[in-house]
Amino acid sequence: MNLIDISHIQEARARLQGVIAHHPLAFAPRISKAANAQVFLKKENLQLTGAFKIRGAYNKLATLKERDEREGSNLLAQGVICASAGNHAQGVAYSAQCFKTKAVIVMPENTPLLKVSGTKAMGAEVVLVGNNYDESYAHALKLAKERNLTFIHPFADTEVMAGQGSIALEMMEEQELDVVVVPAGGGGLISGIASAYKALSPKTKIIGVNAKGADALMRSFKAREILNSQSVRTIADGIAVRDVNEGVFERILAGVDDMVEVDEEEIASAILFLLESQKLVVEGAGAVSVAALLHHKLNLNPALKVGAILSGGNIDVTMLNMIIERGLFKSDRKMKLEVVLIDKPGSLQNLTNILTKVGANIVQINYDRTPTSLEYGDVLITMALEIKGKEHKEAVLRSLLEWGYRFSEVV
Known part of the structure; x- marks a missing residue:
């Protein structure tokens, strides 16, 4: 099957005038440094409905x-x-x-x-x-x-794909890009993007990104034949597609240069990176392009101009909170400890005084006498601490060792 005719994409763009918000490509210096390339973000997460x-x-x-x-x-x-x-x-x-x-x-x-x-x-x-x-x-x-x-099919429809391809027309007018990195699940977005670029800027490489937990499209692309999945599981729910559509797959084979995958931890880290460094709320599917860049899934160099599409920002607040919390622990801004104390007045106060002196802030604490592993007369204290990085964490642990506490870090 041929790629979508460029005239269809241009007509789609004309219909969308006054309907969609146009957000220019934004240079991202911190992502560029991490990815070893010049990275520009296409912020489709800022559309009225939160996605492209x-x-x-x-x-x-x-x-x-x-x-x-x-x-x-x-x-x-x-x-x-x-x-x-x-x-x-x-x-x-x-x-x-x-x-x-x-x-x-x-x-x-x-x-x-x-x-x-x-x-x-x-x-x-x-x-x-x-x-x-x-x-x-x-x-x-x-x-x-x-x-x-x-x-109305979400991706296996020519007019739907033509609408998504209007993104590429906007990008081409602003920057001559060497590589465009696109989230790929069902394949409608990347088919539209690839069709536009192959017609007007064929030298630009189009790279798709799959989530590891929903990788049917990438495996099919590598094998050059459709290989559906038995099930899907990923925080990138927007690209959690189990089966590959034959018509879309043919277009992807015709227009996409390569596909890579990112795992759940890489997606989560990209969501957190975008939130902290770019002040952008992006959902899992929308963050996979940046995840691929941050975790060096592509062979890039500083001379290359790379466009990364942030396809959506509709992330559930519960999931966002979970990602932030886990990110704080991974980056040594939080830690959790289990400490064994003698169950008598003043024991807990002595422990908190030591933590105060070393500058650790207790944000959660639990007092438990029931574990059978404890000796009679002991109590298990579980606490979450706010800390200031790896060196501060080591100072907290060293202080507890010096005072002779029995403890273990909960990971």
Whole structure:
């Protein structure tokens, strides 16, 4: 299958004028230093719906309206339906509002609350079915037939992919990039991006990034044949796709130069890095491009200009809190200790006085007499401490050793 014709992408961009927010490429010096290249961020996480998906969804509904007017059909007016892990859902829901038609959205049961509530707030009917996108997709197709609704595919649709490709047109007008790094799950975004670049800037390398826990697309790309997964599990829910679509896969083979994968820890570290260093809230799927750069998955050098697409920012606050907490422990800004004390008045106070002198701040403490490993008359103290880095951590541990405490670090 050929790549998407550049005229379709240019027409999509024209339809999107005044609908999507245009955020220029932003040079990221800290990421550039870490990645050993000149890195520019495309901040699609700042779109109205929190992700790039509004582009493809709006373009698809706009073409349905044009077709209805041209052919006298009723595809849009009857209502639309889609399956989505969240971002496409909000794009379809918002676009349906714009075109004054109803939208039914089928989402996996584990979809983050932020994405579910955001979709409902745009007037859509939300149906939670399945453990992943593919199970939701099967149910959505069934509902489409039962309710006579037009199905809007999140990635295996030419007009949807053309809408996503409008991102590339914006990027090309601002910078001549050597490499563009793109999150890849279902493949709609990277197909649109690759189609635009191969038509207008064929020297630019297009690199896709899969999550290790949902790597069907990358494994298929390397093998040059479709290799679906049995299951998916990743914090990058926006690219947690189990099965590879044949039509999209052919376009990826035609336009993508390489694909790499990142694991859960690498994704989490990229989310935290973007939050701290760039002041950007980015979801797991949106952070995989930066994760690939920070963890040196590509062969880069300082002369190369690299575009990294931050595809979405709709991260659940519970997940964000978990990532921040784990990040604080990994970067030695927090630590957890178990300390054995004699269970008598003043023992805990003596311990806290020592920690005060060494400058450690106690943020959580638990007092437990029940562990069977303890001798009678002892108590186990579990505490979380705020510390100031590796050297400070070593000073805390050294101080406890000098005072003769029995303790262990909880990791």
